[in-house]
Amino acid sequence: MSTKRDKVIVCRCEDVTLHQVDEAIARGHRDLESLKRYTGFGTGFCQGKQCVALCARLLVERGGDPPTKPITPRPPIRPIALADLARLVDDGDGP
Amino acid sequence: MTEELTQPFDAIPDACDVLVVGAGIMGLATAYNLARMGAGRIVIVDRSYLCSGASGRNGGGVRAQFSSETNIELMKRSLELCDDFATEMGINVWLRRDGYLFLARNAKRRAELEASVALQRSHGLPTRMIGPSEILSIVPEIDVSGIEAGSYNPDDAVVFPWPFVWGYARACQRLGVTVHPFVDAELEATGGAMSGALLRSQRVESLGQEKHIRAPLVILATGAWSPEVAAPLGLELPNHPHRHEICSTEPLKPFLGPLVADLESGLYFSQSMRGEIVGGVSNARVPPGVDQRSSLRFLGLYAKALTRTMPILGSVRVLRQWAGCYDLTPDGSPIIGRVDSLEGLILLCGFMGHGFMIAPIIGLLTARYLLKNEERELFHRWSLGRFERGELLPESMILG
Numbered sequence: 291m292s293t294k295r296d297k298v299i300v301c302r303c304e305d306v307t308l309h310q311v312d313e314a315i316a317r318g319h320r321d322l323e324s325l326k327r328y329t330g331f332g333t334g335f336c337q338g339k340q341c342v343a344l345c346a347r348l349l350v351e352r353g354g355d356p357p358t359k360p361i362t363p364r365p366p367i368r369p370i371a372l373a374d375l376a377r378l379v380d381d382g383d384g385p
Numbered sequence: 386m387t388e389e390l391t392q393p394f395d396a397i398p399d400a401c402d403v404l405v406v407g408a409g410i411m412g413l414a415t416a417y418n419l420a421r422m423g424a425g426r427i428v429i430v431d432r433s434y435l436c437s438g439a440s441g442r443n444g445g446g447v448r449a450q451f452s453s454e455t456n457i458e459l460m461k462r463s464l465e466l467c468d469d470f471a472t473e474m475g476i477n478v479w480l481r482r483d484g485y486l487f488l489a490r491n492a493k494r495r496a497e498l499e500a501s502v503a504l505q506r507s508h509g510l511p512t513r514m515i516g517p518s519e520i521l522s523i524v525p526e527i528d529v530s531g532i533e534a535g536s537y538n539p540d541d542a543v544v545f546p547w548p549f550v551w552g553y554a555r556a557c558q559r560l561g562v563t564v565h566p567f568v569d570a571e572l573e574a575t576g577g578a579m580s581g582a583l584l585r586s587q588r589v590e591s592l593g594q595e596k597h598i599r600a601p602l603v604i605l606a607t608g609a610w611s612p613e614v615a616a617p618l619g620l621e622l623p624n625h626p627h628r629h630e631i632c633s634t635e636p637l638k639p640f641l642g643p644l645v646a647d648l649e650s651g652l653y654f655s656q657s658m659r660g661e662i663v664g665g666v667s668n669a670r671v672p673p674g675v676d677q678r679s680s681l682r683f684l685g686l687y688a689k690a691l692t693r694t695m696p697i698l699g700s701v702r703v704l705r706q707w708a709g710c711y712d713l714t715p716d717g718s719p720i721i722g723r724v725d726s727l728e729g730l731i732l733l734c735g736f737m738g739h740g741f742m743i744a745p746i747i748g749l750l751t752a753r754y755l756l757k758n759e760e761r762e763l764f765h766r767w768s769l770g771r772f773e774r775g776e777l778l779p780e781s782m783i784l785g
């Protein structure tokens with residue numbers, strides 16, 4: 291049976307719901323990095339730019355550890371095509 | 386998991402039978418098996434969150450294609466344990482057994498693959514050498530120009546690492562093991578034997594709190610941090626951290642069966658169950674020590690090797706990159722078991738870039754070794770003492 295809480299989306303890229311955040315915290319994922327890994331928030335197209343602040347607030351409101359910093363930012367800032375990245379290294383440049 | 390993960394720092398007992406330092410896959414798998422076999426009171430601490438080490442940063446590749454008998458046999462058994470993991474632990478680890486395909490771009494690599502395949506087949510694996518046309522029938526998107534041959538084991542697999550870690554952590558807790566993230570341990574010994582550790586809270590609410598825990602048996606499962614954790618004991622370990630980077634793309638419709646790898650460049654990539662292409666490449670030029678930062682150079686090296694192997698991916702965009710550390714040993718084999726100079730210390734480190742896949746079986750064998758005195762041959766062969774004895778071991782199918 292679905293409830294309203296199932297339908298409140300907190301991370302739009304990865305379809306993470308408020309209900310999932312509640313469940314993760316209840317299971318003991320009480321710091322921001324763990325909450326991110328358990329729910330997957332912040333790992334989609336926007337890389338957390340839209341949802342981190344909201345998820346951090348929800349965590350603290352539910353008694354979690356107050357974050358001292360945001361989740362580790364993962365480059366690139368915007369998605370970049372592999373063909374463009376491939377031009378970053380010269381032909382002779384190997385490992 | 387339960388509330389237990391966030392138990393207050395002072396709830397950690399003053400003494401236990403086994404202290405496991407490091408709650409990566411290795412520490413957790415070992416604690417789980419020790420608990421199952423009745424090792425008594427087990428406490429496991431990690432200085433950060435679960436999945437913070439390499440166990441939360443890896444590619445999830447699980448393969449039995451190796452070049453040494455020991456690795457082939459161990460990985461075979463790990464794969465079997467992976468098969469049962471979801472049922473046993475009650476958690477979905479997104480296991481997908483669609484194989485591993487190793488590519489050879491020159492005669493030397495080809496000969497190496499052929500030798501490994503022969504050995505693997507003699508151990509009952511279905512691995513086989515295939516030519517360019519069969520490579521194309523398995524992965525039509527590969528550009529086979531310049532590729533001589535490949536070795537293919539349809540039974541190799543990929544998993545999603547995070548639930549694997551949580552699965553072990555939960556199972557540990559069900560068996561009465563207490564798992565304490567955000568607790569740093571400094572190992573302590575007196576008179577040539579382990580006495581326990583000084584624990585320090587890393588949690589905001591109890592930051593700065595310290596306490597001692599007594600333990601006659603201490604398992605050092607701190608991955609790439611192991612040399613620095615062992616150093617205060619006067620123990621010099623020969624392994625060293627080497628940063629390894631990895632990235633994932635935007636999700637694509639499922640099209641790629643096996644994990645594809647090339648031992649020449651160290652390129653490997655697979656498609657996750659979320660549809661992303663996840664992969665990495667060798668990079669010899671990395672900062673020293675434990676460094677988990679990302680670099681632009683990696684993206685260049687990876688993108689170049691990947692688009693050469695699968696040009697159609699050129700227009701696909703990279704969404705995120707991250708890094709972890711390999712835990713490299715001089716001969717490519719792990720460092721496990723007892724240490725002559727310190728009674729009660731058990732090493733479980735040096736697992737290179739394949740420590741995730743080997744953890745299920747190493748956890749099981751370590752428990753048997755400690756509680757039943759079994760597996761002594763393996764724990765002797767892979768012991769720290771081998772470096773003094775000059776008995777170095779070969780393994781050539783190392784990725785990255």
Ligand SMILES: Cc1cc2nc3c(=O)[nH]c(=O)nc-3n(C[C@H](O)[C@H](O)[C@H](O)COP(=O)(O)OP(=O)(O)OC[C@H]3O[C@@H](n4cnc5c(N)ncnc54)[C@H](O)[C@@H]3O)c2cc1C
Nearest residue numbers: 407409411432438439440443444446570608709740741742
């Ligand atoms: C990018 C990347 C890709 C990889 N791909 C694969 C793959 O496809 N397949 C595979 O099998 N392997 C892969 N590996 C290797 C694999 O991830 C590791 O070998 C494995 O996770 C090691 O597990 P561990 O438990 O030994 O170490 P870790 O998971 O690193 O755990 C060690 C833990 O010890 C803790 N710790 C350190 N010091 C202390 C202290 N003083 N007190 C308390 N805790 C401490 C750390 O916080 C850490 O959590 C990859 C690794 C990387 C980095």
